[in-house]
Amino acid sequence: MKILVIKLGALGDFVLAMAAMKKIREAHAGDRITLLTTPPFAGIAKASGWFDRIDTDGRPRGLIAQARMLLRLRRERYDRVYDLQTSSRSSAYFHFLRPDPPQWSGIAKGCSHPHANPARDSMHTLERQADQLKFAGIWPDAPTEPGTAPAPDLSFLAAERPPAQLPYVMLIPGGSAHRLDKRWPAGRFAQLARELRDRGLEVCIIGGPQETPIAEEIARVAGEVRDLTGKTSFADIAALAGGAERVIGNDTGPLHLAAAASARTIALFSDASDPALCAPRGNVRILRSPSLGELPVGVVLDAALAP
Numbered sequence: 001m002k003i004l005v006i007k008l009g010a011l012g013d014f015v016l017a018m019a020a021m022k023k024i025r026e027a028h029a030g031d032r033i034t035l036l037t038t039p040p041f042a043g044i045a046k047a048s049g050w051f052d053r054i055d056t057d058g059r060p061r062g063l064i065a066q067a068r069m070l071l072r073l074r075r076e077r078y079d080r081v082y083d084l085q086t087s088s089r090s091s092a093y094f095h096f097l098r099p100d101p102p103q104w105s106g107i108a109k110g111c112s113h114p115h116a117n118p119a120r121d122s123m124h125t126l127e128r129q130a131d132q133l134k135f136a137g138i139w140p141d142a143p144t145e146p147g148t149a150p151a152p153d154l155s156f157l158a159a160e161r162p163p164a165q166l167p168y169v170m171l172i173p174g175g176s177a178h179r180l181d182k183r184w185p186a187g188r189f190a191q192l193a194r195e196l197r198d199r200g201l202e203v204c205i206i207g208g209p210q211e212t213p214i215a216e217e218i219a220r221v222a223g224e225v226r227d228l229t230g231k232t233s234f235a236d237i238a239a240l241a242g243g244a245e246r247v248i249g250n251d252t253g254p255l256h257l258a259a260a261a262s263a264r265t266i267a268l269f270s271d272a273s274d275p276a277l278c279a280p281r282g283n284v285r286i287l288r289s290p291s292l293g294e295l296p297v298g299v300v301l302d303a304a305l306a307p
Contacts, residue, residue: 001031001079004102005051006090007041008058011234011253012278013125014041015260017084018048018152020129024082025050027138034076044234047157059089070096078102082136084129086115105136113137124277126151151281154260157235158242168202168226169304170241170258172249173218174211181272183250184292184300186214191297192248193222196304201245206232206254237261246304250292256280266303268292 209230
């Protein structure tokens with residue numbers, strides 16, 4: 001059989017979906033599986049070893065690029081598609097393949113294996129996608145009760161981590177620029193970093209290049225820190241997280257990646273997102289405050305230093 005898996009992102013969503021991707025590979029061990037995604041996630045997908053081909057034009061820009069992608073999907077004549085994106089965009093791909101579409105697991109109207117659970121939107125991503133694969137017939141005993149679906153395991157990304165000279169804590173103080181209500185204030189991260197350094201722990205900070213000013217603000221208060229903002233690949237983040245004493249950060253993609261790499265993770269949540277629907281799983285402690293500006297440094301420090 002020729003199988004297509006659709007997952008376009010963002011990073012945290014992609015990481016969570018890797019639990020379902022692994023199950024799809026197990027169910028189709030002898031089949032050829034293609035992943036349709038976007039360029040940032042090709043490296044993680046390739047490292048997993050679960051895909052025979054990875055196409056990265058899942059979000060084409062412009063009518064010509066979109067037409068080329070859709071025509072390729074038609075020419076490939078897939079036998080089954082697992083739409084893990086379940087968006088209006090990915091559902092539209094199904095309708096383009098009419099009148100003779102492949103078997104389709106998703107929410108597209110008229111598809112062969114619809115995820116017809118009316119409660120799907122109130123389920124955590126892991127249980128929701130496990131339930132989708134149950135409806136698709138490849139995971140009959142899928143764990144769908146809250147908190148029961150297995151977390152993604154991306155520890156293969158951390159296999160080559162170099163030995164650390166000092167015990168260290170990784171901080172992830174950034175996040176989406178348009179979701180500032182999901183961030184613990186940089187000043188609080190700075191106070192936390194200073195307390196950790198006073199206890200003999202090194203502090204490293206990761207994030208995108210746009211978060212370098214945050215790292216610089218932390219350094220002005222805490223003193224010497226390892227500023228790795230804009231300098232790490234996803235594999236680097238996983239490797240660093242795997243060697244850290246703790247990973248502490250906002251509800252953002254790199255935190256999900258760290259948790260999936262088996263790091264001891266502290267995830268900071270405000271009321272801007274619901275951990276019951278999207279929190280990372282694994283060795284994870286959730287600290288939640290209606291507004292993260294009200295979350296005291298001492299609470300996070302106690303969690304960081306707990307055995």
